[in-house]
Amino acid sequence: MNFLSKNWMIPIWILSSLIVVLEPTEAIRTYPPLSSIADPVLPTEKKPPFSRIPTDNEAHSPGVSEIKVVHHEDLNTTILIALIIASTLLAAILLFLFCFWIFKQKNTEPLNINKPPKGQDSSKGLSLGPILDKFTPTRITTGRKGSATVIDYEWLISATNDFHEDHIVRVDSSGHIYKARFNDHFVAAVKRLHGRGPDTQRGFENAVDWLGKLKHQNIINLLGYCIHDENRFLVYEMMHQGSLESQLHGPSHGSALTWHRRMKVALDIARGLEYLHERCNPPVIHRDLKSSNILLDSNFNAKISDFGLATTEFHVKNKVKLSGASGYVAPEYLSDGKLTDKSDVYAFGVILLELLIGKRPVEKMSPSLFQSIVTWAVPQLTDRSKLPNIVDPVIRDTMDLKHLYQVAAVAVLCVQPEPSYRPLITDVLHSFIPLVPVELGGSLRA
Structure with a gap:
């Protein structure tokens, strides 16, 4: 509204100027008595050559009053026209500014969506879709910009062959992920969430x-969602290489992840976190960053998923419930419930250790003994003579040792027990760009 209030000064100034310029003088504004125009002198009459006392019939002023009246009426007409023009111009400018303000308000409104009402079957329609061209219009419900598409439940049944086990691509702690073929040219991933309690509902809505x-x-990229009875479904873009966890700790044991691909994955995660921490207002804390929530597309581009626990720094001021995967939770959050963006940086450091060493965040040493990768690795990461020996055998001796030392140093900083000692994710991001080849999105040249 500051813009609008400033622009009102222009038409008001113009109107004031017109009124000042066109305002009649006191002499002109003085109306003559009616009797003064009762007997005007005709243009053909001649004045006498000498002065004389006027008679009663000639007592009234002969032509001067008439001139004044005609001039006064012309001036009133001019003022009236000027006022009409100025008022019309002012109204037009105000209408334009009002319309412009409404337009700006609609286009600068922060993206927000209406959360699906609890217990409502969203297959009957709730809100909108950012990729409507990917779905049949009769099977979705459209709505406001910024939300996800509501997808018909029967369509999910058809695309997953009634959620047949042959369509399961992976299973994580929060649900089963199915491959869904909606037509011959479009495939997506459908996540069927585990549980039906309030925690599942809140995570789904979040x-x-x-x-x-x-x-x-x-x-x-969330393509859509569906609520059917007590079941909750999320439809994502298909990530053909699965999760980082399955790549590192699955049957292939990271064989498809070369050194440069691992650095590319780390750079992608850092870019995603930098967007959440530095470019969102208010900053977003993921709160559940782990290798199973890092998904890889067919070109091994990494994307952060699963925002069921995400929150903002504003909400963190209130007490937040302790949650997160074992091995990734920052010490201060675990002990005191203190949650900041540096908690995500700690989790990033743990993922970086997984990429370097190839071990899980928590290794089971015996039925009752577990070992943290941070506790085991950090002392050796700072010893250059030991570091090459603990690197994942799949990538051992395939990298420049200077780059290895640099990555190890970043990992050690990220998992520091004291949050203030950890770097900002922006600094981490800039440290990885020179380690990734140009063709993979970095600045390293062969």
């Missing part, structure tokens, strides 16, 4: 809310 607003190349 994921739909955040992923409907967050748009970045390293954040998973």
